[in-house]
Structure formats: structure tokens, C-alpha cells
Amino acid sequence: MTVLVVRDLSKSFGGVRAVDGVSFEIGRGELLALIGPNGAGKSTCFNMIGGQLRPDAGDVLFEGRSIAGLRPRYIWRRGVGRTFQIAATFASMTVIENVQLALASHHRNLFGMVASLSASRRPKAKELLVQVGMADAADRACRELAYGDIKRVELAIALANDPRLLLMDEPTAGMAPRERLEMITLIKRLVTERGVAVLFTEHSMDVVFAFADRIIVLARGALIAAGDAAAIRDNAQVQEVYLGTGKTYAAPAPPAPP
Amino acid sequence: MNDAHDILEVENLTAWYGSARVLFDLTLRVGRGEAVALMGRNGAGKSTTIKAVMALMARRSGTVRFCGRDISRLRPYEIARLGLGFVPEDRRVFSDLTVAENLDVGRQPPRQFPDGKPAPLWTEEGLYKLFPNLAGMVNRRGGQISGGEQQMLTVARTLMGNPLLVLLDEPSEGIAPVIVERMANAISELKKAGLSVLLSEQNIHFAELVCDRACVLEKGQVQWQGAMAELMKDTSVQRALLSM
Numbered sequence: 057m058t059v060l061v062v063r064d065l066s067k068s069f070g071g072v073r074a075v076d077g078v079s080f081e082i083g084r085g086e087l088l089a090l091i092g093p094n095g096a097g098k099s100t101c102f103n104m105i106g107g108q109l110r111p112d113a114g115d116v117l118f119e120g121r122s123i124a125g126l127r128p129r130y131i132w133r134r135g136v137g138r139t140f141q142i143a144a145t146f147a148s149m150t151v152i153e154n155v156q157l158a159l160a161s162h163h164r165n166l167f168g169m170v171a172s173l174s175a176s177r178r179p180k181a182k183e184l185l186v187q188v189g190m191a192d193a194a195d196r197a198c199r200e201l202a203y204g205d206i207k208r209v210e211l212a213i214a215l216a217n218d219p220r221l222l223l224m225d226e227p228t229a230g231m232a233p234r235e236r237l238e239m240i241t242l243i244k245r246l247v248t249e250r251g252v253a254v255l256f257t258e259h260s261m262d263v264v265f266a267f268a269d270r271i272i273v274l275a276r277g278a279l280i281a282a283g284d285a286a287a288i289r290d291n292a293q294v295q296e297v298y299l300g301t302g303k304t305y306a307a308p309a310p311p312a313p314p
Numbered sequence: 315m316n317d318a319h320d321i322l323e324v325e326n327l328t329a330w331y332g333s334a335r336v337l338f339d340l341t342l343r344v345g346r347g348e349a350v351a352l353m354g355r356n357g358a359g360k361s362t363t364i365k366a367v368m369a370l371m372a373r374r375s376g377t378v379r380f381c382g383r384d385i386s387r388l389r390p391y392e393i394a395r396l397g398l399g400f401v402p403e404d405r406r407v408f409s410d411l412t413v414a415e416n417l418d419v420g421r422q423p424p425r426q427f428p429d430g431k432p433a434p435l436w437t438e439e440g441l442y443k444l445f446p447n448l449a450g451m452v453n454r455r456g457g458q459i460s461g462g463e464q465q466m467l468t469v470a471r472t473l474m475g476n477p478l479l480v481l482l483d484e485p486s487e488g489i490a491p492v493i494v495e496r497m498a499n500a501i502s503e504l505k506k507a508g509l510s511v512l513l514s515e516q517n518i519h520f521a522e523l524v525c526d527r528a529c530v531l532e533k534g535q536v537q538w539q540g541a542m543a544e545l546m547k548d549t550s551v552q553r554a555l556l557s558m
Binding site: 092093094095096202203204226229230231232233234235259261295296297298299300301302303304305 | 355356357459460461462463486487488489490491492493494495496498516517518519520523553556557558
């Protein structure tokens with residue numbers, strides 16, 4: 057089942073076509089990697105799907121309905137989650153409070169329960185933390201956590217509104233190699249179980265090649281290739297504009313067993 | 315201790331963020347024409363070490379010698395004028411200046427090594443050869459070029475100062491593989507020209523391409539030092555200290 061359809065999406069900034077007629081689809085439970093050189097238009101694409109930018113032309117259909125030009129919070133309410141390149145949590149709040157806040161927002165009782173946030177939806181929040189492996193740190197302040205752990209909390213927050221589509225901007229940025237693989241393995245397991253469609257960007261090619269079901273490549277605002285890992289790796293144009301010869305990243309690790 | 319061949323000698327370097335001590339008696343050296351990788355996980359102290367060498371940490375102790383001269387009490391700009399180039403992780407490109415103007419800002423007079431041998435003298439033309447991507451965008455503003463291009467511009471701007479040693483903070487982070495490769499080629503060219511390089515890095519493949527030695531940090535201390543080739547073979551060090 058198709059979750060997201062992006063059709064002829066375009067956006068210009070001051071005469072420069074940042075995104076130029078981009079089209080693709082993502083199905084239920086599918087991990088689609090969006091890769092390309094810095095400045096290719098990846099973030100602009102993300103921001104048009106997430107509602108941070110209004111497209112000049114084209115359409116974004118989520119579960120068959122257009123979400124192009126809607127505000128981010130309405131898109132989030134429809135069931136589109138998002139994580140950021142630089143993890144964004146409330147640093148002085150505890151891990152579980154961060155998740156409780158997302159749950160409260162999802163259930164639209166954000167303003168009616170100011171006094172009782174610490175009691176609100178704690179079991180559900182705890183369950184999400186168990187799933188991302190952060191239950192033991194539930195009562196620690198987010199600012200005390202290592203960066204890799206903050207990324208896990210952010211994933212729990214992103215899953216709090218039961219999204220059917222997740223937009224993940226460099227989900228493993230700033231992590232050590234083993235943490236990267238653990239994080240993407242976790243993402244793959246959670247989204248496959250839930251049937252969530254994922255669009256993610258990533259500069260870590262070992263992560264992309266081992267975990268993406270499909271890969272699309274953006275260069276100067278336009279899609280230049282689409283296919284599985286083998287097809288993308290062997291594509292001469294992709295090698296020239298993005299991958300290079302491959303000597304700066306590892307041979308792809310096989311996906312970890314579930 | 316005062317090895318005439320070492321361009322940078324760091325002894326018992328200790329640094330604090332506020333009251334938290336983050337570097338502990340760090341000792342390392344960089345030889346002339348040598349490239350050394352500072353490696354380790356997030357928060358191990360790689361960037362802090364580079365900042366402490368550049369006198370960018372408010373509170374620190376220990377000795378830093380550059381070309382045999384104690385620079386521990388100098389200010390960052392004084393250190394830069396001695397020929398120690400610094401490429402910050404956040405790039406700090408002047409976004410309203412063009413690529414050519416950004417290079418102009420970095421210009422310093424020609425310089426010599428302590429033994430009187432002239433240091434490599436960089437010109438715009440030479441740098442555009444080193445980074446061909448920049449040659450096609452000399453009149454673009456720094457804020458309008460991509461992250462990878464900004465990374466190349468920052469390195470080129472530092473080279474305009476004709477440094478003897480370049481400190482690079484995470485030169486491959488967040489940029490496309492093809493640009494990472496170009497950056498590796500450029501650093502190899504610098505070494506061929508006789509420059510020394512100290513860089514912080516998480517990408518071991520990149521470090522292997524350009525570095526002779528590695529210095530692995532953990533919790534603000536040096537835990538392992540040795541030849542890069544040795545580190546590539548030592549999977550137990552890689553697992554324990556680099557989370558490979």
C-alpha cells in the first residue's frame with residue numbers, strides 16, 4: 057500500500073531551482089533513502105513534505121490526501137513524524153517527561169493537564185522507552201545523556217503519535233560506527249513491526265546500503281537515479297556526483313539478524 | 315624531549331569547561347611533514363584538544379610548543395600568526411563575502427620553517443587547483459554554497475595564511491563521500507608540500523587514507539598511540555575505543 061506520493065515537487069529560492077520536478081512513492085513498512093551531494097535539495101524536499109516549506113508546484117499526497125502547504129502541526133496530526141539532524145529534546149526535562157509531552161500533545165490534552173504531566177500517560181511512555189532501549193534512563197534529565205541516547209529518545213518521541221510516515225534527517229549523524237548500526241537496526245525493526253513508511257537522508261553509506269529498501273539520488277534539485285543498493289552503487293553518474301570511488305566508507309555490513 | 319624534528323609538542327595538557335575537567339594531562343607530538351589523527355568517540359576530547367592547542371579554551375594548563383617555542387601563554391591570533399592554521403568544525407565561512415573574498419581574508423605573509431626552509435606559499439590559483447570545485451564559484455557568496463563546498467573553502471582560507479601546521483576539526487563530518495575523497499586527496503597534497511597536519515576524525519577509512527599516526531582519546535586522556543597501519547589491524551582497540 058502506498059503511504060506517500062510525491063509528484064512533480066518544485067521549489068525555487070531567488071531564481072535558483074532548489075528542487076525541480078521531483079517524484080517518488082513510499083509504501084507501508086518501506087525504508088527509502090534520499091541521498092545526494094550537499095546542497096542537492098534534500099532538506100528542501102524534506103521541508104516541503106513536513107510542512108516547513110510550501111511547494112511552488114507539485115503535490116504531496118499522504119494516504120491519498122494532499123498535505124502540500126499545510127502547517128507542520130496539522131501534518132504531524134495526520135500521522136507524519138519527524139526526527140532532526142541535530143536531536144531536539146527538552147534538555148531540562150526527564151527522558152520520560154519528553155515522551156509524555158509528545159503523547160499529551162498527540163491526545164490533545166497539552167493545555168488541560170499542566171499540573172499533572174508527571175502522572176500523565178506514564179505507562180504508554182514507559183512502553184515506548186522500553187522499545188528504544190531507554191527505560192533505565194527514564195528519570196534522568198535529557199541533558200545528562202550521551203548524544204546517541206538522545207537520538208533514541210527522539211525516536212520514542214517520533215513514535216508517540218503512532219505515525220504512518222516518518223521523516224528522518226540523518227538519523228545516525230554524529231554517532232560512532234557501532235552506535236550507527238545499532239540505531240538503524242532499531243529503526244528498521246520498529247518501523248517494520250508497525251508498517252511505518254520511512255524517508256531518511258544519510259551520509260553514512262554503510263548504513264544506507266545495508267538498510268534502505270530502495271534509494272533515490274538527488275543532484276542539483278533533480279532525481280538522477282532510483283533503485284536498490286547494487287544498482288545505485290554501480291551507477292556511474294551517482295559515483296561521479298556523490299559516491300566517489302568508495303574508499304572513504306566501509307564495505308557494506310550485512311544487516312544484523314532480527 | 316625537545317626533538318628538533320617535532321613541529322608540535324603538547325605536554326600535560328589539561329582543560330576545563332567551567333568546573334568540569336575535560337582533558338587530563340594529554341601528551342602528544344606531531345613531527346614535521348607528518349599527519350596525525352586524533353580519534354575517539356563523541357565526547358572523548360578530540361575537538362577540545364584542538365581548541366586547547368589553539369588557546370580557545372578559557373581554562374587550561376600544560377605546555378604547548380610550536381616549532382620549539384612555548385606558545386602556552388599566547389592568544390589565538392598570535393598563535394595563528396606564527397603559522398598554526400586552524401579549520402574549525404563549524405567552518406565559520408563569512409556568508410556575505412564571496413569565495414574569493416573569503417580567501418583574501420585568510421592571506422598572511424610568506425613564512426619559513428625554523429631551519430630557514432620556506433613554507434609552501436599558497437595563491438588563489440594554487441588553491442583552486444587543489445579544490446577545483448571552488449574555481450567555478452569565485453563570485454558566489456559564502457552563505458550560498460553547499461556544506462561540502464564551505465568545508466573546502468575553510469581549508470583553502472586557512473592555507474592562504476601559509477601555515478606550517480594545520481589543525482582540522484572533523485574535516486569529513488556531514489559531507490558527501492565524493493567530497494570526503496577530494497578532501498583526503500587535498501590533505502595528501504599538503505603533506506607532499508611539507509606541511510604537518512593534526513586532525514580529529516571519526517571516519518577511520520578517511521584517517522587511514524591521510525594519516526601516518528593515530529592518537530586515540532577516551533574521557534579526555536590518550537588511551538592508545540601508534541602507527542595508523544597498526545590501528546587498522548588492532549580490532550580490539552577499534553572495538554573498545556572507537557565503537558567499531
